Amino acid sequence: MPFRFIHTADIHLDSPLKSLALRNADLSALIGAATRAAFSRTIDLAIEEEVDALLIAGDLYDGSETSMKTAVFLATELARLDEKGIRTFVIRGNHDAMSRITRELTLAASVKTFTGRAEAVKVEADAPFEVAIHGISFSNTHAPESLLDKFRPPVAGAVNIAMLHTSLGGAPGHDPYAPCQPGELDALGFDYWALGHIHQRSVQGAKGSIVMPGIPQGRDIGEAGPGTVSLVTIADDRTLTIEERVTAIAQFERVPLDLTGLDDWSDAINAMGSALRKARREAVCDHLVARLEISGETPLSWRLRRDPDLLLAEAEAQAAGIGNTWIDKIANAATPPAAPDHAALDETGAPVHELRALILDEVMQSPGYREALAELSRDLMSQLPGEVRAAFGEDEDESTAMLDMLAREGADDILARLQSPSAADAQGGED
Numbered sequence: 001m002p003f004r005f006i007h008t009a010d011i012h013l014d015s016p017l018k019s020l021a022l023r024n025a026d027l028s029a030l031i032g033a034a035t036r037a038a039f040s041r042t043i044d045l046a047i048e049e050e051v052d053a054l055l056i057a058g059d060l061y062d063g064s065e066t067s068m069k070t071a072v073f074l075a076t077e078l079a080r081l082d083e084k085g086i087r088t089f090v091i092r093g094n095h096d097a098m099s100r101i102t103r104e105l106t107l108a109a110s111v112k113t114f115t116g117r118a119e120a121v122k123v124e125a126d127a128p129f130e131v132a133i134h135g136i137s138f139s140n141t142h143a144p145e146s147l148l149d150k151f152r153p154p155v156a157g158a159v160n161i162a163m164l165h166t167s168l169g170g171a172p173g174h175d176p177y178a179p180c181q182p183g184e185l186d187a188l189g190f191d192y193w194a195l196g197h198i199h200q201r202s203v204q205g206a207k208g209s210i211v212m213p214g215i216p217q218g219r220d221i222g223e224a225g226p227g228t229v230s231l232v233t234i235a236d237d238r239t240l241t242i243e244e245r246v247t248a249i250a251q252f253e254r255v256p257l258d259l260t261g262l263d264d265w266s267d268a269i270n271a272m273g274s275a276l277r278k279a280r281r282e283a284v285c286d287h288l289v290a291r292l293e294i295s296g297e298t299p300l301s302w303r304l305r306r307d308p309d310l311l312l313a314e315a316e317a318q319a320a321g322i323g324n325t326w327i328d329k330i331a332n333a334a335t336p337p338a339a340p341d342h343a344a345l346d347e348t349g350a351p352v353h354e355l356r357a358l359i360l361d362e363v364m365q366s367p368g369y370r371e372a373l374a375e376l377s378r379d380l381m382s383q384l385p386g387e388v389r390a391a392f393g394e395d396e397d398e399s400t401a402m403l404d405m406l407a408r409e410g411a412d413d414i415l416a417r418l419q420s421p422s423a424a425d426a427q428g429g430e431d
Helices: 018-023 025-048 068-083 094-098 182-187 265-282 301-306 308-322 349-363 367-381 386-392 396-418 421-428
Strands: 003-008 053-057 087-091 111-113 119-123 131-135 159-165 192-196 202-204 210-212 228-234 240-246 250-258 287-295 325-332
Touching (some): 018 325, 025 053, 025 228, 025 250, 025 325, 053 159, 053 192, 087 159, 250 265, 265 287, 301 308, 308 325, 367 396
Parallel strands (some): 159 192
Antiparallel strands (some): 119 131, 202 210
């Protein structure tokens, strides 16, 4: 019989979602419970597929904020596997190393949690070959050096599966943890590398068996797409089959909305509804959490900036009508037409357009303005925590680009409020 297992990582049980809570309490409640729901689905999948083992490659918890309620939930879910004779193998990642309960929680005897010293555990199975699972946990919250030299050699004659929490070749937004390269993993001779840490799914290596399963449930727009785990089958002839299985209940997606040429508010809202319905049809999870990204040259740009509360209400109404669809945020990058029709503007509208051109083309390009902006940003960033400062860019060029974007958006927001209601209605139609 084949040997089968599920490989997951980066579950982040009960991860706090402070930003969502501020915007939409109902959405926050949905996503706040989603990490548990995705884990329960993983357990269900393991039982339905009658696998031999569940491998969790780090970051089961979400750092020091883990509560004993989370621990009780975890123990209860893993006990379901124990009752079915399914073993669980766990390595600790950087977030687990922060957790107080990581070392205190007592789990079923069928759960093996690897320590900071590399081990190799032989697994009893009905397969015509031995299986050895190798693993090493993080002892501390940081692991800046490679851990590969700590692994024991593959067990001769066995199918060898290795578990490692690693930044691998590196990825944007991820700090270097236990860094290594796919070629180094291939050279060690293991049959399958069950990795964790990078939240995007990837399958690499000469044999296609170096696997990041991806996060099983995304928590924000930076973790867009359906959350998944890997169902792995090792056949009697030792060939591997790796299947991607969706576990998430909610799927974050960016939904583009190009309003180029539209000058009627109702037409823009109808276009928004069409974009959301298309995204809902394409989503594979129970719920869609959409970030609307508005672009294009449109006379409505002023009104979109002037009435963001109305725009959000319209979007949420469209989402509610579709069902199981939520609005995470609206990112509005629409701009006015390059050559506005001054005949359509009242006596306030035309000067506002001229003022915008003056601000963007002259004021914002002047050396005095740019130096004042840079000084203001330096003063602001000096008062912010390090992790927030990184949002302004990793180097001077990125920081300058970010400040320019914020300045342009701020100017457009202010100018939108200077335009008279009659001028905006002439461009955007009636409510």
